[in-house]
Amino acid sequence: MEFISVKDVVKEYETAVALRGVDMDVEKGRWVSIVGPSGSGKSTLLNIIGGLDSPTKGSVFIDGVDLGSLSEDAMARFRRENIGFVFQQSHLVPYLTSVENVMLAQYFHSITDEAEAVEALNRVGLGHRLHHRPSQLSGGEQQRVCIARALINSPKILLADEPTGNLDRENTRLILELLKKLHSEEHFTIILVTHDPFVSKWAERLLTMEDGRIIKDEPLYC
Amino acid sequence: MSLFIVEAVVIGFKEALKLALVWLVFSAFLLEQNRQKLIIPFYWGVFLTFLLSLVSFFIHPDLFVKDVFARLIGYTFFVFFIGSVAALYQSSGVRLFRFRLNDTILRPVVLLLTVFYFLPDIVGSSLFIRELSLMKESYAPVYVSALTGFVVTLAAVVAVAGRFRRTLGKFFGIAQFLLFLSVVKLLGGGIKGFAELSLIPSVERGVIKFVHDVVHQTFVFLMVPDHPLLRVTVWNFIGILFSSSFALWIVLLVVLTPPVMFLYRSFTARIPEPEGVLTGAEKRKIKASIKRDRLRKAVPVAFFVCIILVSWFSGRGEQVSRFYNPKPKPVVEDKGVVIIPLTDPAMDLMDGKLHKFSLLRGEDTVVIIVIKKPDGKLAVCLDACEICPPEGYGQIEDNVVCIYCRTPIPIETLGQKGGCNPIPLKATMTDRDIRIDVSEIDRLWQDVRAGKTKEIVK
Numbered sequence: 001m002e003f004i005s006v007k008d009v010v011k012e013y014e015t016a017v018a019l020r021g022v023d024m025d026v027e028k029g030r031w032v033s034i035v036g037p038s039g040s041g042k043s044t045l046l047n048i049i050g051g052l053d054s055p056t057k058g059s060v061f062i063d064g065v066d067l068g069s070l071s072e073d074a075m076a077r078f079r080r081e082n083i084g085f086v087f088q089q090s091h092l093v094p095y096l097t098s099v100e101n102v103m104l105a106q107y108f109h110s111i112t113d114e115a116e117a118v119e120a121l122n123r124v125g126l127g128h129r130l131h132h133r134p135s136q137l138s139g140g141e142q143q144r145v146c147i148a149r150a151l152i153n154s155p156k157i158l159l160a161d162e163p164t165g166n167l168d169r170e171n172t173r174l175i176l177e178l179l180k181k182l183h184s185e186e187h188f189t190i191i192l193v194t195h196d197p198f199v200s201k202w203a204e205r206l207l208t209m210e211d212g213r214i215i216k217d218e219p220l221y222c
Numbered sequence: 223m224s225l226f227i228v229e230a231v232v233i234g235f236k237e238a239l240k241l242a243l244v245w246l247v248f249s250a251f252l253l254e255q256n257r258q259k260l261i262i263p264f265y266w267g268v269f270l271t272f273l274l275s276l277v278s279f280f281i282h283p284d285l286f287v288k289d290v291f292a293r294l295i296g297y298t299f300f301v302f303f304i305g306s307v308a309a310l311y312q313s314s315g316v317r318l319f320r321f322r323l324n325d326t327i328l329r330p331v332v333l334l335l336t337v338f339y340f341l342p343d344i345v346g347s348s349l350f351i352r353e354l355s356l357m358k359e360s361y362a363p364v365y366v367s368a369l370t371g372f373v374v375t376l377a378a379v380v381a382v383a384g385r386f387r388r389t390l391g392k393f394f395g396i397a398q399f400l401l402f403l404s405v406v407k408l409l410g411g412g413i414k415g416f417a418e419l420s421l422i423p424s425v426e427r428g429v430i431k432f433v434h435d436v437v438h439q440t441f442v443f444l445m446v447p448d449h450p451l452l453r454v455t456v457w458n459f460i461g462i463l464f465s466s467s468f469a470l471w472i473v474l475l476v477v478l479t480p481p482v483m484f485l486y487r488s489f490t491a492r493i494p495e496p497e498g499v500l501t502g503a504e505k506r507k508i509k510a511s512i513k514r515d516r517l518r519k520a521v522p523v524a525f526f527v528c529i530i531l532v533s534w535f536s537g538r539g540e541q542v543s544r545f546y547n548p549k550p551k552p553v554v555e556d557k558g559v560v561i562i563p564l565t566d567p568a569m570d571l572m573d574g575k576l577h578k579f580s581l582l583r584g585e586d587t588v589v590i591i592v593i594k595k596p597d598g599k600l601a602v603c604l605d606a607c608e609i610c611p612p613e614g615y616g617q618i619e620d621n622v623v624c625i626y627c628r629t630p631i632p633i634e635t636l637g638q639k640g641g642c643n644p645i646p647l648k649a650t651m652t653d654r655d656i657r658i659d660v661s662e663i664d665r666l667w668q669d670v671r672a673g674k675t676k677e678i679v680k
Contacts, residue, residue: 081507109503110510116502154503 003028003189004049004157009058011044018044020212031183031190033200036209042193043161049191050159051079063156080109084150084158088165090142092134098145099130102152109153120148124178140171144178151182160192164199176202226354230363233347234370240343240410241268242378244403247390251399254391263329267336275344279352294342295411296425303404307480309397339403343411398522401481405526409533426469427621430630433472434464461628474534481523488520547616550580550589555660562592562656571600576617578605581663588667589614591644592656593622593633601636602656603644606670615644645670
């Protein structure tokens with residue numbers, strides 16, 4: 001069985017249809033980029049895979065677990081232990097320092113361990129910014145804190161929704177290099193949504209969406 | 223509904239509630255330990271207990287046997303409490319025992335412990351019910367008590383069957399379960415119906431007696447004739463050592479120290495680093511589950527600490543206001559005899575309260591005390607002992623207390639001669655009154671007045 005398996009997923013809202021029967025399989029440890037124009041259903045699909053939203057029809061399996069069969073509590077637990085999220089906006093708690101923001105993720109997962117949080121920030125190159133608040137960090141640094149926060153609980157999947165959307169080219173490259181390094185070390189699965197061709201090319205596989213459907217599925221060699 | 227029936231209902235309810243609670247927690251504990259089969263010897267133990275209590279109901283055991291059963295309740299509490307302390311010590315990380323008993327050994331152990339735990343209460347209660355039925359000259363209290371017990375047990379079992387047990391089991395290790403058993407015994411171990419619903423007064427009395435004996439034996443060891451030598455002011459200070467308050471604090475200290483230390487350790491002890499090749503998140507998850515388990519196991523301990531505190535202090539609150547020292551009623555000699563009626567419009571000697579009567583003998587006023595003992599007989603004594611100056615006695619619940627030296631004397635021991643007990647008087651009982659020879663009063667009073675008894679002590 002595939003690590004991530006999306007079967008005939010439909011998502012309908014009152015006034016619109018976001019996904020019109022999406023099928024997709026992802027092997028463990030792969031980096032997949034999803035591209036497409038605005039409104040094509042990329043973020044909706046990502047949210048459904050991450051258990052943040054539920055499909056109107058169809059099912060999603062992650063490592064053999066049918067997300068539709070999980071209760072709200074079990075879903076939250078599953079998310080906490082298996083999935084890391086990075087969004088376009090950093091969503092860091094503004095009055096906590098970098099290390100405290102990472103420790104917050106540890107707290108909701110199990111218990112805090114400051115040494116481990118410091119180590120995680122060192123790995124993303126922020127060892128000198130441990131006790132700075134988000135407002136004292138640049139956009140690229142904030143996003144690196146987000147990556148440290150997303151990976152601190154050793155998730156099996158990293159879901160990234162436009163992680164470099166607010167960054168300049170130099171910072172984008174830095175973030176992608178960091179992700180590539182961590183991915184090669186820890187072998188977690190990445191699904192990254194973007195509409196930037198520069199970003200999508202870092203993946204091993206590229207899915208193109210349009211009008212709620214996957215219209216192209218191609219391997220990438222970088 | 224007569225008082226006998228109400229009392230039978232209360233006893234049936236209390237015993238059934240204890241049985242249902244123990245069943246609930248034990249089955250939850252076994253479920254968590256995945257040892258559900260051990261519930262079978264528990265059921266056999268309960269069955270055997272009821273069988274033995276039926277036997278005791280019909281063989282008319284004597285006072286000695288009854289006393290043994292009453293004492294057994296206290297011993298059961300002690301055994302389970304010590305067991306829980308040892309298990310708490312073990313569960314806090316110190317390896318006292320390194321073996322794990324298998325089910326073959328545990329089956330007879332569970333059966334025997336079940337009988338040991340329930341037998342004193344059930345036999346005690348059934349004997350009490352038997353006395354009620356003898357007083358009422360009907361088997362109604364027996365039927366009512368048995369029916370109440372059966373209905374309450376059944377209702378409790380049906381109400382919680384299958385529910386809560388999985389969750390409840392997570393809160394109970396062996397230490398918590400043993401502590402639960404000892405607390406149930408402590409709070410519901412009394413067998414005297416309304417009069418004594420818990421063991422707390424007995425435990426306090428035991429401590430008071432122990433401290434009192436230690437104080438006096440110390441004086442004996444030092445060859446100091448304490449009572450004749452020391453004045454009442456000094457005794458007021460020494461008496462603090464065997465007052466209820468002192469016993470309260472001693473007992474609280476002894477009973478609460480182990481669970482409080484366990485709680486302290488639960489919250490402060492370092493969580494060991496998980497072994498093996500694990501990611502940081504996996505290690506934290508294991509540590510979190512250890513921490514969660516520690517907190518869960520601390521909940522019943524904290525709960526029992528609160529219950530014990532509340533029960534003890536509520537008992538204390540009642541006690542403070544219950545020092546009873548009635549004003550003596552004058553009685554007169556009639557042809558060499560003092561006659562005290564059992565009842566009159568203002569008094570009932572069988573009400574369990576201390577009664578005092580004063581008799582003028584020359585320049586002296588001799589005071590006589592009368593009180594009903596737990597066995598239903600009346601104790602008639604001088605309001606003085608062989609040791610202290612004749613300041614007399616007051617009453618606090620099940621004790622009379624020497625006003626001079628503060629020594630509490632259990633009411634059931636009145637009539638015994640010597641020591642701190644009031645000097646017993648020979649009296650004739652009729653169905654209407656008590657008759658005491660004045661010559662007997664004069665003889666004993668002269669001894670008190672002349673300090674003869676104190677000379678003997680010296």
